[in-house]
Amino acid sequence: MNMKFRKVPFEERLHEEINDTFRFLNTSLDLSDIGHIFYWGQVYGNSKSVGYWYVDETTKIIVDSVNGVNYILFRRMIAEVSMFKKMFSDNNMKPYIQVLIDFDMTGSQVIANVTFDSYDWRKLDFDLESVWDYYRVETVGSEYLKNGDNLADVNKMQEYAAEHDETLHYQVVVDDFRSN
Amino acid sequence: MKDKTAKPNLTMEYEIKDIYKIIDDLIDTSIYQRIFFLGEISGGITSTDFWCIEEDDKISDFVTYEEGNEGTDDKLTADILEMNQFLTQKNMKNFNQIFIEYTFQKEEIVANVALDYFDWPEEGFAMYGVPDYYLSKALGEKYVTNFGMENVEKMTKYAESHEAETAFNYQFKNERKDEYEI
Secondary structure (H helix, E strand, O other), X not given: OOOOEOOOOHHHHHHHHHHHHHHHHHHHOOOOOOOEEEEEEEEEOOEEEEEEEEEEOOOOEEEEOOOOOOHHHHHHHHHHHHHHHHHHHHOOOOOOOEXXXXXXXXXXXXXXXXXXXXXXXXXXXXXXXXXXXHHHHXXXXXXXXXXXXXXXXXXXXXXXXXXXOOEEEEEXXXXXXXXX | OOOOOOOOOOOHHHHHHHHHHHHHHHEOHHHOOEEEEEEEEEOOEEEEEEEEEOOOOOEEEOOOOOOOOHHHHHHHHHHHHHHHHHHHHOOXXXXXXXXXXXXXXXXXXXXXXXXXXXOOOOOOOOHHHHHHHHHXXXXXXXXXXXXXXXXXXXXXXXXXXXXXXXXXXEEEEOOOOOOOOO
16 A cells, blocks of 8 residues: 655755754754854765764864764764655656755854765775765865875865766755754 | 754654654655554664554555655654653663554644553564554554464563553644645
């Protein structure tokens, strides 16, 4: 017996998922002194990867999810790449591969700058570590690069991206939150 | 100015409402009479399931592994784990199963919630037969499909001689979405 699945317009669903993403990041992490928090996800068929990072303004170090996150936060982060995947297919859009959300908390409201891209970095022979570094450099610059060896790869990826625009950009204003 | 990073107040009621919202995001719940949700945290495995009952008693089952449904399963799983985390913080016992029946009034949604503490796999019952037990309790024999009534009867006997469930009701405003057209 089939359920009556909703097909929600892209912008509507995007708004909901962006809000959900900020809500759970904000619940799990202390974002009170941070300018930007970045959520990143990748989906290749059934293989999903997710992560977050931000720069601690006082210590000037990057805090990220590389060494693991609590399981509940992990499930919520993983949920989003699947929700976005469904959002694309429900709206008959070509699938994305990477999603990067920049939650900008520097103003009076939280603004999410969302980029979906379909760069097939695997096919282009870049490993996950380089991919991870590429998105980090794109957002916070190369001074936070953990492994300097990846910089050559990152530069190649930047060149490729400059020559092939395979991105979609959206901006979503995140709803204000109040304790309930 | 509102605090941008003010955190929402997480409570059991918040999660129960959120579980409904997750289901309502995926399917149009307005055509159903009742919706049942089962969350299992037993034998180290989590599992989520829900069923929708139409007026003529037709039942639809949520298939976790189907394309497009994984995100919903992940969100539901996170919610039930978070509920137990909340209970731990309050020095209250964690549940193994949560079974919620949502019914729809005009303005309100009523959630009847039952928490139990049976680790079915640990007690030798097959995971595959677990949903049957909860569905037959709620709806009767005709919805038992997997292991049959014999297994349900064994589980019922076990439940009767062990720790009672915790049950409560929660009511919240019906903020159903309008159906969208793409």
